[in-house]
Amino acid sequence: MERYLEQLLMDITYATENVSWPYVKQELCIHDWVSEEEEDNTAPTRMLEEWTGISKVQLPSPELLSDYQVSRLLNALKKMLDAYNWVFVLQTQVPNRVQYATIRDNFCQEAKVKQWYMGFFQLCKPGTEHGKCSLGDYCQCRFFEELFAGFSDEELSPEEDRAMQFECEINHIKRKYGKNWMKYYPYHLDPDWDDENGNTYDYGFDDEDEDDGDDWWRR
Numbered sequence: 001m002e003r004y005l006e007q008l009l010m011d012i013t014y015a016t017e018n019v020s021w022p023y024v025k026q027e028l029c030i031h032d033w034v035s036e037e038e039e040d041n042t043a044p045t046r047m048l049e050e051w052t053g054i055s056k057v058q059l060p061s062p063e064l065l066s067d068y069q070v071s072r073l074l075n076a077l078k079k080m081l082d083a084y085n086w087v088f089v090l091q092t093q094v095p096n097r098v099q100y101a102t103i104r105d106n107f108c109q110e111a112k113v114k115q116w117y118m119g120f121f122q123l124c125k126p127g128t129e130h131g132k133c134s135l136g137d138y139c140q141c142r143f144f145e146e147l148f149a150g151f152s153d154e155e156l157s158p159e160e161d162r163a164m165q166f167e168c169e170i171n172h173i174k175r176k177y178g179k180n181w182m183k184y185y186p187y188h189l190d191p192d193w194d195d196e197n198g199n200t201y202d203y204g205f206d207d208e209d210e211d212d213g214d215d216w217w218r219r
Contacts, residue, residue, distance in 0.1 A: 033116060039115070061104075062100055092176050093177065173185075
């Protein structure tokens with residue numbers, strides 16, 4: 001397996017360093033610019049396997065790989081997808097083995113050839129029930145469904161709106177960063193961290209009185 005894996009990694013590296021850009025102009029000017037929505041609707045597509053030269057059948061089942069082999073292969077695949085502007089993005093912490101299985105299971109997909117905006121690797125087939133995809137308990141669709149479950153169309157007071165944002169942000173960073181979530185604590189949304197002047201969002205950086213006196217550098 002190790003010998004096969006080395007050859008596969010070489011193939012992936014070659015695909016990463018030799019990206020072909022069909023349908024894409026070699027030179028762009030500002031007049032070629034389009035909105036993100038327009039490019040998403042009009043960008044040509046290619047089968048990812050055909051475009052990269054890497055096929056799903058080449059990717060070994062995760063059960064046949066050690067943790068170290070999974071990590072190497074996963075990193076190489078992510079780097080390749082970045083090069084093709086078809087980025088593999090997750091919003092929560094997901095074990096490497098689950099990430100690799102997700103890429104492998106969904107590698108036979110169409111990719112949009114984009115010039116202006118980022119494209120994203122499809123994590124599951126359309127219509128897949130939440131939690132039934134390769135990500136399982138780490139399903140990103142279910143994560144966002146839970147994240148936005150507390151949002152309401154009702155008009156909220158500033159205090160209620162801030163409290164809702166605070167709760168959603170806490171839930172998000174806990175899911176994304178796991179046990180290290182406190183490193184990303186949203187102090188700007190926590191009313192207990194307001195400064196003495198009550199600047200709940202800018203902490204005094206936009207205080208006009210302060211700015212008026214802060215001109216020592218002119219003297």
